[in-house]
Amino acid sequence: MTHHPSPACPDRIAASPAQSPARPSPLVLAILLLGGFITVFDLFVVNVAIPSIQKDLNAGFAEMGFVIAGYELAFGVLLIAGGRLGDRHGRRRLFALGMAGFAVSSFLCGIAPDAHSLIAARLVQGAAAAILFPQVYALLRVLYDEAGRSRAFGLLGMTLGFAAIAGQILGGLVVESDLFGSGWRMIFLINLPIGLLAAMAVRIMPESRSPAALHIDWPGIGLATAGLLLLLLPLLEGPNAGWPLWTGASIAASALCLLAFMRWERAVAKRGGDPAIDLTLFRSSGFSAGALVVLLIYSTATSLFLCFALLVQSGLGLTPFEAGTLFAPASVGFVVASLLAPRLVRRLGRIGIAGGALVYAAGIGWMIWTAAGLTGRSDALALLPSLILFGFGQGLSMTPLLNLVIGYVEERHAGMAAGIISTMQQVGGAFGVSIVGIFFVTILDGENAAGIDRAERYAAAFSGAMLYNLGAVLLAAVLIAAIARRPVKE
Missing domain, CATH: 1.20.1250.20 (MFS general substrate transporter like domains)
Structure with a gap:
């Protein structure tokens, strides 16, 4: 992204x-x-x-x-x-x-x-x-x-x-x-x-x-923060630590905090206060599904950046500048697609956003296939075509997605809806890093990794971890296709 x-x-x-x-x-x-x-x-x-x-x-x-x-x-x-x-x-x-x-x-x-x-x-x-x-x-x-x-x-x-x-x-x-x-x-x-x-x-x-x-709503924000931290900590530490007892206890405590958060938010709204998040917005199935789509799509971006940097620098031996330059064409593809996306939606309708997500998934799939065959520094340029398609697909799907989701709430709730979606973007990014990390670390340090060349080990870890991203984007495309047929709020 x-x-x-x-x-x-x-x-x-x-x-x-x-x-x-x-x-x-x-x-x-x-x-x-x-x-x-x-x-x-x-x-x-x-x-x-x-x-x-x-x-x-x-x-x-x-x-x-x-x-x-x-x-x-x-x-x-x-x-x-x-x-x-x-x-x-x-x-x-x-x-x-x-x-x-x-x-x-x-x-x-x-x-x-x-x-x-x-x-x-x-x-x-x-x-x-x-x-x-x-x-x-x-x-x-x-x-x-x-x-x-x-x-x-x-x-x-x-x-x-x-x-x-x-x-x-x-x-x-x-x-x-x-x-x-x-x-x-x-x-x-x-x-x-x-x-x-x-x-x-x-x-x-x-x-x-x-x-x-x-x-x-400081108490609500505190409960949400505690719940998310208690969830992310075991997901990030678990693979290295061997999933000790405290990881399960932390996940359970996270669930309790997030449940308490939802009850608190309902109570604040019931007494006429200003909750951090108005949970009544999620009564709209279009908005609820759209919020999940945002979480899924944005969970794939930051996690890919992290794993890509480790692949090309720690695995293939590129310098930081070479790694940044290699990824830059994806950024150009994103910018170009962002300019084209509104025109695409006007021509094809909102279903065009699902098409953009499929292009995004194709870019990830191509990158997985290419990375699986990398053996050393000289192979790095082989990633370039898939990176461009990846960035282009991101621009086609991410740029119009947010307006689509906010369109499923009434105009008077648009501000709160925008705040929720903004939060889902960031939380999705953090969540994606933790989930992808489980696969990346497990493959990189697994029993089958012993004796395998460093570049091939990182390539296998990257390809395996990105299967989550591919699955998340494909699921998002299905959800977008489903909600795109629903009428938006006027």
Whole structure:
């Protein structure tokens, strides 16, 4: 995937009434675009640096999985809260706080002495991103008129797409350049001056609040976070630890926390409060199935990046820059398909999204077949055609999917629905890393791996792990085809 975690229409999560201020200066737009850029850039740059981090910190797959999944989990569960905090306390203020928090947490990532310190810093970085990112959308919405808003959101889409590509290519170059002997640490350290300067420059930006801001359901957010962490921890650690008793206990505790979360949310809604998630939206079968589709589709993206980086760097011996450059054409395919997707949906109808998912599945299947035959560094370019098809299929399916799913709720619930889908994107990414990790680690370190060439071992682990991705996308295509026939809410 190239254009990762842009939450689904987060400007609608808590949009304030239309305002007609004077057109902001170009510097304001540049600062807001920078805020969106660094949150996406840091997701992708870490993927290409994972093998270097793993080697330097002597960490296992579970720790590296948490470095990625922890960021996405914190981002996802706090995203709605971040939007509501901005509505209540001022979007400019929360943007500055998010930028400063992102800069400081990036510094902590850059100086982390071990894997556990890095995981903790990444959790804080994800929380800062959740505070920062919703303000970008909300401020673009309220600071511009209709024409200016359209242009600003178009530029934001281009910026996020470029951030994904830059994260892979420039990130690989930064790691490989080993600036000041810092190695992978520089990918985080460069955020410190950028983030602090942007946080100080926001004074030129007008403040914006919503008079109808919703309350923040901190107990609900706490239960959801605990439940998801208790689920991800055993899934990531279990394969290496041999599935000891505590892994089963953790999964059981996760189920209890998530059950308590749902009961709490119903209770908050019943007494007229503002739940983190309005569970009544899931009474719509179209929305429920669509939310599951989003979870499935997005569970395949981050997990593939992680396994691909390990395959081509740890397995085939490519440098970080070579690995990022090899993957970049997938990003180009995604961008091209994203531009074509709306036209495809207009011509074929919503069933065209299911076709896009099948193209995505074909790209994954081709990649699995190609990877299974890799024997060394000289074979790496054989992955290129399947990567392009993979990125193209992602763009055809992901880009129109979010609007499809939100269309199954009434307009007055669109903001909450967008928040839920945004969270499902991030949680899906974290969940995918944990599930795919089980297969990857089991095959890589299995009994049959003894005596097999390193490149072939990583190729087998990648191909085996990606069977989950193939199955998830095929199931998503079936669900999309089923719900695409349902009428949307007007």
